[in-house]
Amino acid sequence: MSSLITDTQNHVSLLIETVDFAAKKHKSQKRKDIAQTPYINHPIGVARILTLEGGVTDLNVIQAALLHDTVEDTNTTFEEIEEIFGRKIRDIVYEVTDDKTLPKLERKRLQIEHAPHCTYEAKLVKLADKLYNLRDLMHQTPRGWTKERVNEYFVWASKVVARLRGTNKELESSLDLLFRKRGVVTD
């Protein structure tokens, strides 16, 4: 595999290149909270859940976590990710990217449908993404969201997570704890 940076740089340097790329891409975006938290806090937090809580050491997965919303939410293309970070990371990001040209309900349905067919690496990123967003919802309600919308997100996320099971015990236990706290029935 050959790409602009993977051939010449060590792991620490690659990680910094990745977080720098994601920070620049998300630089004008905020989370939907009242405090208008910078969006980059989310991909960094997802990567942190993977290392700290999931015990994940595969650098490809951590880099993909940092980049996971760049194509979906910024002008980043898969070609750009491949050129800079290589095919492997491009492929993981591709697996966790929703097609925003589809109607929302269809996108949400496809996440449930596709979950079990994802690679192990993509499943890890998806579990950590859901864990971050659900924890966020436990602490604050995004601007414009009703209680019902928050509840619907929990129920939908539980259906996605149900189809990602058998991937990472720690992340799945933490997600189960949240679903129990919210009274969401999981099977």
Ligand SMILES: Nc1nc2c(ncn2[C@@H]2O[C@H](COP(=O)(O)OP(=O)(O)O)[C@@H](OP(=O)(O)OP(=O)(O)O)[C@H]2O)c(=O)[nH]1
């Ligand atoms: N809980 C929470 N979510 C916020 C906030 N700000 C932005 N988001 C993002 O909103 C998305 C969930 O909102 P939805 O209305 O369900 O989805 P949509 O933005 O794709 O239409 C998540 O996208 P995602 O990361 O792509 O994940 P996914 O839900 O699409 O899997 C999440 O990162 C916030 O303050 N709190």
Ligand SMILES: [Mn+2]
């Ligand atoms: Mn995300």
